[in-house]
Amino acid sequence: MxxxxxxxxxxxxxxxxxxxxxxxxxxxxxxxxxxxxxxxxxxxxxxxxxxxxxxxxxxxxxxxxxxxxxxxxxxxxxxxxxxxxxxxxxxxxxxxxxxxxxxxxxxxxxxxxxxxxxxGLIRPAIVGFAPQVSGKMAVLLDIGANADCKPEMLEQFGEIGSLYAQYTHGVDNPRVALVNIGEEEQKGSLVAQAAHQLMKATKKYNFIGNLEGKELFTDKADVIVCDGFTGNVILKMGESIYDILKSRGVDDEFVNHMNYEAAGGSPILxxxxxxxxxxxxxxxxxxxxxxxxxxxxxxxxxxxxxxxxxx
Missing domain, CATH: 3.40.718.10 (Isopropylmalate Dehydrogenase)
Known part of the structure; x- marks a missing residue:
């Protein structure tokens, strides 16, 4: 190699x-x-x-x-x-x-x-990693390659993210969720609503529904799908939380996983x-x-x- x-x-x-x-x-x-x-x-x-x-x-x-x-x-x-x-x-x-x-x-x-x-892929995505309270790392995509996404792109992100979690993280039947502002499938933007319907109908992966901001780190999903604009905001927010708490002398295992040095990089998937x-x-x-x-x-x-x- x-x-x-x-x-x-x-x-x-x-x-x-x-x-x-x-x-x-x-x-x-x-x-x-x-x-x-x-x-x-x-x-x-x-x-x-x-x-x-x-x-x-x-x-x-x-x-x-x-x-x-x-x-x-x-x-x-x-x-x-x-x-x-x-x-x-x-x-x-x-x-x-x-x-x-x-x-x-x-x-x-x-x-x-x-x-x-x-x-067969509409657009590749950049993958990030979201620490979970269980100690695991969820796959987060996209985190910046595609600021604007069509519903079909988000549905495909679910598929390639699920494959990544399965083969790289060793997760059996990964749980895939869509970032949204509510649990109900009628919530969110028109793109999010349409993506939800496509992901709900697919048999290619285990879609579990919408994921709210308060659930990002609660081990509810193994794969977190969003457009690149939202994903980049989530990623940078996590990095800032680590920087702020580190400057205040906080040493916590969960927070330390938000340090960019922990993952080291982001694959183009x-x-x-x-x-x-x-x-x-x-x-x-x-x-x-x-x-x-x-x-x-x-x-x-x-x-x-x-x-x-x-x-």
Whole structure:
């Protein structure tokens, strides 16, 4: 197994990325190799007198896609960027997963242009994770790829989210819920009402109905479906709760799972490959978690399961 990591992406690159890869290598077997994609001189500067373990290799690149660059334009104008090369290696199956804390738009566009969306899927989604009071983590999608969604898209998010929970989290017959402002199926926006009817009628997964905001963390559902606008608000709210309570000296296991470093990254679900996006401010610990998440996702072969389900 080979997991490629964009060394040049993120607010604290390349140092945080290299240090995170070294942390991950300490916890991985020799069968898992980490491929660092980026400027070799910059990587060596971070290493100093240290040498890379045998399980880490470098693919040298000369260009960088900055955080504020236009995704499509940057990818076309910078083919030798760390993101561009990462997707080339993923498309050619040289690596099994590609991870980056860099330009989110470039990662999303790159995935669609290289490995492409699974046939039959309207739009891929970005997955987040919502901690539950039971200690489990629920799958939350979408968290930002699709700010506006049609009912049919939300219904499909339920299906691919259910498959992800089943094969990556090991949940048997995952409970799928739709974020709404009330339990009744007549509640919410016109999109939410229409999505509810589609999800209620499907036989592809275990739809349990609407989920109110007060129930997001109560272990009522294994998969939480919403549009990307709502999902991003939920995700950022959770992160802010962690930051506020940490600043006040609160150390709580449930709250600690809201720390972005715990999950490490967010998979793009519904493309023909394993693509993980990390937070731009990712620390070495977050990068380590991202790499370990990528390993679990590769082992689950979930993108193939989604492809088979939608074919």
């Amino acid at each position: 080979k997991i490629a990591v964009d060394v040049m992406g993120g607010d604290f690159a390349p140092k945080a990325i290299v240090e995170g890869a070294l942390l991950a290598a300490n916890e991985l077997t020799e069968q898992v190799r980490i491929v660092l994609i980026g400027n070799q001189a910059d990587i060596q500067e971070v290493l100093g007198e240290r040498t890379l373990p045998a399980t880490i290799e470098i693919v040298h690149t000369t260009e960088v896609i900055a955080m504020g660059e236009h995704p499509t334009k940057a990818l076309s104008q910078k083919p030798n960027s760390s993101i561009g090369v990462g997707f080339k290696l993923l498309k050619e199956r040289v690596v099994d997963a590609f991870c980056s804390a860099g330009n989110t738009g470039a990662m999303h566009v790159g995935a669609l242009f290289s490995v492409k969306a699974v046939e 519904g493309v023909n490959g394993n693509v993980i996006i990390a937070h731009g401010i990712s620390s070495p610990l977050a990068i380590k978690s991202m790499i370990l998440l990528a390993k679990r996702q590769v082992e689950s072969d979930v993108y193939t399961k989604i492809k088979q389900a939608l074919s």
